Amino acid sequence: MTKEEILNLENRLYKAIKESDIKVLDELLHEDLLFVAPNGDVITKEIDLKTYRDGELNISELTPEVENLNIIDDLAVITLTIDLKGSYKAAPFGAKFRYIRFWKASAEGIKIVGGSGTQIGV
Known part of the structure; x- marks a missing residue:
């Protein structure tokens, strides 16, 4: 696992989010995913994919800025800011x-x- 691999995967993720590409999102998300959403809800892979399948989340703009990326054995930890616009x-x-x-x-x-x-921020 390299930083370049992770950054390439992040870019695939951003594209899949903007295009609501469920196939790619399904490939990138682990079956046992746990994610804490901005509203505090804990999201699983199935909940996340359902949000896109049902058309509840639409992203029109996504501008990421990576802050940190650490590789620890078989785990990568990335922090970033993202300007998001959508519905x-x-x-x-x-x-x-x-x-x-x-x-x-x-x-x-x-x-x-x-x-x-x-x-x-806003």
Whole structure:
């Protein structure tokens, strides 16, 4: 696992989020994913994919800025800020968020196993 691999996976993730590409999201998210959403809800892989399948989340703009990326054995920890614009359940939003994401290498490849997002600005 290298920093370059993780940054490439992050870029695939951003594209999949913007395009609501459920196939790619399914590939990148680990079956046992746990993610704390900005509203405090704990999200599983199935909940996350359902949000995209049902069209509840639509992202029109996504501008990431990586802050830190550490590789620890078979785990990568990345922190970043993302300016997001879009709509959730038809309500428009636009804000700046800080995310932490955990990528883990396994027999199935490198996948997101956990993370969290917090709004830090408008």
